[in-house]
Amino acid sequence: MLAYGYRKFGGPAVFETIRQPALEPAPNEAVIETLAVNLNDADRIERLGATPTTPLPLIPGHDVVGRVIKVGAAVTDLPLGTIVAAHTDHTYAEQVCLDADTVVTVPDNLSPAQAVSLITPGITAYKAVRYFADIHPGQTVIVKGAAGGVGSLAVQLAQRLGAKVIAIASQRHAETVKNLGVAQFVAYDHHDPAHVLADRGDVIINVSLNGADGKTDLAMARFDATIVSVAKRLPATSKSIEFHSIHPTNAISDQAALQMLFKLLSTDQLQTNIGYHLPFTLAGFIQGHALLDEPHNGRIIIEKDITE
Known part of the structure; x- marks a missing residue:
C-alpha cells in the first residue's frame, strides 16, 4: 500500500511516496481503508522539524476517516465496511491501523470529508x-x-x-x-x-x-x-x-467529544468550513502543505475518490 511522508524536514516538497506492506491488525485493532484526512497546523510544524528527535522517515497525520477492511480476533462489534473516524497517528496512508476502542462510527448522512474536518478542531x-x-x-x-x-x-x-x-x-x-x-x-x-x-x-x-x-x-x-x-x-x-x-486531556474522551460533534453536524446544529478538497495523491499532499504554509480559509481535506 502507498503512504506519503518524508525522510527529512523542510518545505512541502520533502514529501514522497513510501511503499509499505498491507497492514494486519492485532487482536484489538481494526485496519481501515483511508477515505479522507484532515490537515492541521501541527502537521506543518512537525514537517518543519520543531521536534528534531522525531524519527525519520515519518508518515504524518492525525485525523482520519475510513472504511473498516480488517479486524482483529477480539473485535466483535465493528462490522467490515463500517465508516469510522479516529484521532490517531500516521494517517497519510492508504491504510491505517486503529485501536478498535478509539474509533467513532460516522453517521450515514455525513461525507468522509465532513466528518474528518471536525476531528482535531x-x-x-x-x-x-x-x-x-x-x-x-x-x-x-x-x-x-x-x-x-x-x-x-x-x-x-x-x-x-x-x-x-x-x-x-x-x-x-x-x-x-x-x-x-x-x-x-x-x-x-x-x-x-x-x-x-x-x-x-x-x-x-x-x-x-x-x-x-x-x-x-x-x-x-x-x-x-x-x-x-x-x-x-x-x-x-x-x-x-x-x-x-488548552492541552490534551482525557477528562472528556476524544470519542465522547466526536460522538457529540457528529450528532450536532449530522442534524444541522453545527457548521464546519471546508475550504479545499484535494486528491489523495503525492501532489495532493504537497499542495495541501503548501496551503498550510500560507494564510488560508477553511479546512484542507485530502480525500480519496470513492468511485474508484
Missing part, C-alpha cells in the same frame, strides 16, 4: 468550551481567533450552552463570523479589542495563533473571569483570573 473546541472554560448559560464569552477551525466551532458550541458570544477576527472574515449569529463582532485589524471590550468577558477563549497577546485577554476579562488559551501562561496581572492552558 472539533475535539479541541469541545474540550475548550465544555471542560477548560466550563461555560454556563448567560455568561459573556469572548472568542479570539473566531474565524479559524477551532474558533468557529467554539463560537457555536458556546452559543449552544446559552452564552452571549463576542467574536474577534480580522475584518476579511467579518461576514462569515457574523453569519454564526454572534452577539458582537470586533475586527482586530480595525479596532483595539482591549479598548472596545474592556472588562466585558466572563470567559475569554483565545485560540488565535499561539494564543497571541495575553495582555488583551486580561484587558477584556472581568474580575474573577476565566481565561482559556492555547498559550502556556498569562502576563502578570492584579485581576483575580482563573487560567487554563
Whole structure:
C-alpha cells in the first residue's frame, strides 16, 4: 500500500511516496481503508522539524476517516465496511491501523470529508468550551481567533450552552463570523479589542495563533473571569483570573467529544468550513502543505475518490 511522508524536514516538497506492506491488525485493532484526512497546523510544524528527535522517515497525520477492511480476533462489534473516524497517528496512508476502542462510527448522512474536518478542531473546541472554560448559560464569552477551525466551532458550541458570544477576527472574515449569529463582532485589524471590550468577558477563549497577546485577554476579562488559551501562561496581572492552558486531556474522551460533534453536524446544529478538497495523491499532499504554509480559509481535506 502507498503512504506519503518524508525522510527529512523542510518545505512541502520533502514529501514522497513510501511503499509499505498491507497492514494486519492485532487482536484489538481494526485496519481501515483511508477515505479522507484532515490537515492541521501541527502537521506543518512537525514537517518543519520543531521536534528534531522525531524519527525519520515519518508518515504524518492525525485525523482520519475510513472504511473498516480488517479486524482483529477480539473485535466483535465493528462490522467490515463500517465508516469510522479516529484521532490517531500516521494517517497519510492508504491504510491505517486503529485501536478498535478509539474509533467513532460516522453517521450515514455525513461525507468522509465532513466528518474528518471536525476531528482535531472539533475535539479541541469541545474540550475548550465544555471542560477548560466550563461555560454556563448567560455568561459573556469572548472568542479570539473566531474565524479559524477551532474558533468557529467554539463560537457555536458556546452559543449552544446559552452564552452571549463576542467574536474577534480580522475584518476579511467579518461576514462569515457574523453569519454564526454572534452577539458582537470586533475586527482586530480595525479596532483595539482591549479598548472596545474592556472588562466585558466572563470567559475569554483565545485560540488565535499561539494564543497571541495575553495582555488583551486580561484587558477584556472581568474580575474573577476565566481565561482559556492555547498559550502556556498569562502576563502578570492584579485581576483575580482563573487560567487554563488548552492541552490534551482525557477528562472528556476524544470519542465522547466526536460522538457529540457528529450528532450536532449530522442534524444541522453545527457548521464546519471546508475550504479545499484535494486528491489523495503525492501532489495532493504537497499542495495541501503548501496551503498550510500560507494564510488560508477553511479546512484542507485530502480525500480519496470513492468511485474508484
